[in-house]
Amino acid sequence: MNLRDVLHAISTTYHSIAIRDIAATKSRPKEPGNYVGHQLASLIRNEAAEVLYDCVALGQSNFTTTKGSPGQDDWAYVPWLAVYDPLASAGAMHGYYVVYLFDAPRKAVHLSLNQGTYSVQQEFKFRATEVLLDRAALMRRKISDVSTGFDTTRITFGHNSSLATNYAAGHIVGRTYEGENLPGLGEIEADLQHLMKVYRTLIFRGGLDFEDQKPDPAGSKKTLTEVRAYRLHKRIERNPKASKEAKKVHGYVCKCCEFDFAEEYGDRGKHYIEAHHIKPLSSLIEGAPVEYDIKNDFTVLCSNCHRMVHRHNDLIDVVTLKKKMKRRV
Template identity: 40%
Template sequence: MSLGYALRRIVEEYPLARLDPPAGHPLASIIRRGAPGELRTALVPIDGPFLVKGSPGRGSKWAAIPWIAVFDPAITTSATRGYYLVYLFPAHREAVHLSLAQGTVAAIREHGPAACAHLRASGAALRARLADFAAALPNATITLGSVGELPEGYEAAHILGQTYDLRALGDERRLHRDLATAVAAYRALKARGGLDPPRSRGGA
């Protein structure tokens, strides 16, 4: 199995898999272990450390939007807070988004109904901070095709990234190249202040 093949299986099989319970389902295993394993292999040439996790949902429910994430443990070890890289699988089209994203659940807890507006405003400021990556990671917005607090939060939390259709997932070299670029953007954001707002010129 390769990274592209693992991602493609999730894209193609997830809609039908959701008709069955996730417990013991082979696709749930691919999301939790198979695809993260391929992603860890793709990250080997890039100096770490990285924590990689995949989630098909919790308990007896599939997630509306499954994900495979890469965390820098010095920033966060959870998709709920901080910022991280994540592959998100839209519900409405055969594609996958690679996203540099902000933690959604923490924003919802802190800002309540205003969380999406806060995340979009923050994302715009962070994109400006990473303007040198805009050409290589051109997607300023993503759509996930699912209504709900978390899917809509994921959309709002996006900073920049790439989208792949099924054909693009066959280009393993491109996937690895884009992953390396996304990791570079992740590290650049860390070096440039992370989620902290920029200091004013007259600030200490």
């Protein structure tokens, strides 16, 4: 199966299988057998997510993940296939990500740069839709120069479920396909690669974060691109997956001053250290994928040394810092 086959299979069959099943279970007791282990549910969860991964893996960060969901405990009104970059989202409920959202009644599918709605819902309750719309508009403006060719108008669904309302509000840019009239595989893949590039550009530009427009505390004349590269560097080393792996590979003793938290603080200090990304900022290019080479691109530092390496937002390398230390190690 290729990506086109997958989009075709889900968009053209989901309504007759799942949506009818949802309607039927409203008038009779639920039969979990209709859903659990169903061939279509399994296709969305497994094969489709794998096919999508194979399509996006090339040219992406090696920490990119994909997931497909036909619903959690029962069929969902809006099944989806999503791609997450760890710098923007760890899952469908948070951040922003690229997703295929199936509009089952119309046998259509929206390729969409969309947002997780969970935290917005928690914080803003019945105003969540408004907030999602505002956020989508802000992010849309941030990437308007690189997203030409995509639709910026609101997407719609053939039913009024609350999920559909949130997805419609969270939509930033994308393209809608008719399941029975899909373009060729090449065009589908090209659209996906283009939207992934828009996604990576949005990540580089800070997503919803507008802090990169604050004046630089050191008063240096950094360009906006340099400030953004520096902020991306910080997000890379704070990425929980990368930092966890870096600590596993590089250990828990500071590579600059040899401070060992466990030695100093006993059990409380055990397995404490900070991951630091050592690739030059000039290697972080807008729109390009971030490669995570844990062994060669990361090191570990104690909190003091890490602060000193980063002081004045002006990164120096660990060897230079080591030479500056009064207490020789």
